[in-house]
Amino acid sequence: MTVTTVGIIGLIALFVLLALRMPVATSMIIVGFFGTATLSGWPAAFSILGSETLEITTTFSLSVIPLFVLMGNLAGVSGMSRDLYDAAYAWVGGRRGGLASATIVGCAGFAALSGSSLASAVTMGRVALPEMQRYGYNNSLATGAIAAGGTLGILIPPSTGFVIYAILAEESIGRLFMAGVLPGLMLTALFVIAISIVTKFKPHYGPAGPSLPMAERLASLKRASAIVGIIGLTIGGIYGGIFTPVEAAGIGAFMAFVVALARRSLTWPGLLQVLLQTMRTTATSFLILIGAHIFTPFIALSQIPKDLAAQLIGLNIGDMGLMVIILAAYIVLGTFLEGLAMLVLTLPIVLPIIEQLGFSPIWFGVIMVIVLEMGLISPPVGVNVFVVKSIADDVPMSEIFRGILPFWLAMGVALALLLAFPQIALLLPNTMFN
Numbered sequence: 001m002t003v004t005t006v007g008i009i010g011l012i013a014l015f016v017l018l019a020l021r022m023p024v025a026t027s028m029i030i031v032g033f034f035g036t037a038t039l040s041g042w043p044a045a046f047s048i049l050g051s052e053t054l055e056i057t058t059t060f061s062l063s064v065i066p067l068f069v070l071m072g073n074l075a076g077v078s079g080m081s082r083d084l085y086d087a088a089y090a091w092v093g094g095r096r097g098g099l100a101s102a103t104i105v106g107c108a109g110f111a112a113l114s115g116s117s118l119a120s121a122v123t124m125g126r127v128a129l130p131e132m133q134r135y136g137y138n139n140s141l142a143t144g145a146i147a148a149g150g151t152l153g154i155l156i157p158p159s160t161g162f163v164i165y166a167i168l169a170e171e172s173i174g175r176l177f178m179a180g181v182l183p184g185l186m187l188t189a190l191f192v193i194a195i196s197i198v199t200k201f202k203p204h205y206g207p208a209g210p211s212l213p214m215a216e217r218l219a220s221l222k223r224a225s226a227i228v229g230i231i232g233l234t235i236g237g238i239y240g241g242i243f244t245p246v247e248a249a250g251i252g253a254f255m256a257f258v259v260a261l262a263r264r265s266l267t268w269p270g271l272l273q274v275l276l277q278t279m280r281t282t283a284t285s286f287l288i289l290i291g292a293h294i295f296t297p298f299i300a301l302s303q304i305p306k307d308l309a310a311q312l313i314g315l316n317i318g319d320m321g322l323m324v325i326i327l328a329a330y331i332v333l334g335t336f337l338e339g340l341a342m343l344v345l346t347l348p349i350v351l352p353i354i355e356q357l358g359f360s361p362i363w364f365g366v367i368m369v370i371v372l373e374m375g376l377i378s379p380p381v382g383v384n385v386f387v388v389k390s391i392a393d394d395v396p397m398s399e400i401f402r403g404i405l406p407f408w409l410a411m412g413v414a415l416a417l418l419l420a421f422p423q424i425a426l427l428l429p430n431t432m433f434n
Helices: 003-019 024-040 042-057 060-078 080-092 098-114 117-134 139-154 160-169 173-179 181-201 214-223 225-239 245-262 268-302 304-313 318-333 339-357 361-376 383-391 397-420 423-430
Strands: none
Touching: 003 024, 003 268, 003 304, 024 042, 024 268, 024 339, 042 268, 060 080, 060 098, 060 117, 060 160, 060 225, 060 245, 060 268, 080 098, 080 117, 080 214, 080 225, 098 117, 098 139, 098 181, 098 225, 117 139, 117 383, 139 160, 139 181, 139 361, 139 383, 139 397, 160 173, 160 268, 160 339, 160 361, 173 181, 173 225, 173 245, 173 361, 173 423, 181 361, 181 397, 181 423, 214 225, 225 245, 268 304, 268 339, 304 318, 304 339, 318 339, 318 361, 318 397, 339 361, 361 397, 361 423, 383 397, 397 423
């Protein structure tokens, strides 16, 4: 039996375990361990199991995950997320579709603190959905905006998705964070444009709210200054080379803690809940990384990436044609695989192909995260859609999926722009320390 055959059997076994609802991290550890034992022997398998687990749990750069997650959880408890939404609403709420646009802007701002799509969708959804329903918004537009806006959590830095990609691809976390800034702003703008188009043809979907006087608008900006200041300090510090990503995460978490204390919004039970949520998210992320690092050597030994690259390059359809095929495969996978699971399962196979084609791994990281975002709102898995359903019990699932269609198309436009103009993602990373 050839090494490639062993690799294919391992992949089949992996998908069987996933179909049996075994956690993706556990599935990768089992398949990677026994696959490596088959190809290289038991000593090598046990060596990888021990060394990779130790390496992940002692990697200093990975401390950005608990720190940024803590920062986001503290921001939710302190009410900064509400302040951000109120500011966005004060400036654009008086326009047709303005509340939905404010939700998108609020999600983008909260994403710059939480780094989590689910946290962004839940936090902003609880704030925005009652307001949109109060002003008579169509449920599909309201819930679609929340689900789509939440996906910005894994594109706008700090992003857990970028951290995991950076570790797997052995790239700079700081450069990936910077690569996500302009595409994140671009996608936010495309979402707002999508809302404008929908409400232009169907004005009753997003009726205009009351227009607030300038004094109230300025007051809303003052209340939101805390969250804007923390975002500017952390992201600006990384870009300017003042902080490393780890230092920025520590400073951001500390500032969020100070704001929560100053507002007297952090009780002992609340603090305990924040810490437990942070530990759960951190443990899940670390276990996924451990699984990926045990699974990756097995895939490399099986020579599947090498064989697949040779097959694709043999198609003679050009580098961009191959990229389109890869992205189409990811979009299909996103309909039934959870985002981070898809990232850690496929990157060991796809990244060698990307590097062989001469594409920038930093640029591809942004492309891949947007594809993961599309999976977060694609049926039937659509994790963000189920999250929104949990806070919108009275809205049918079919109506939520119908509402996300304009935003899904906007993501497609974002992908096309990044394929045509890679500098959108590469401009800030290439000028970081100049």
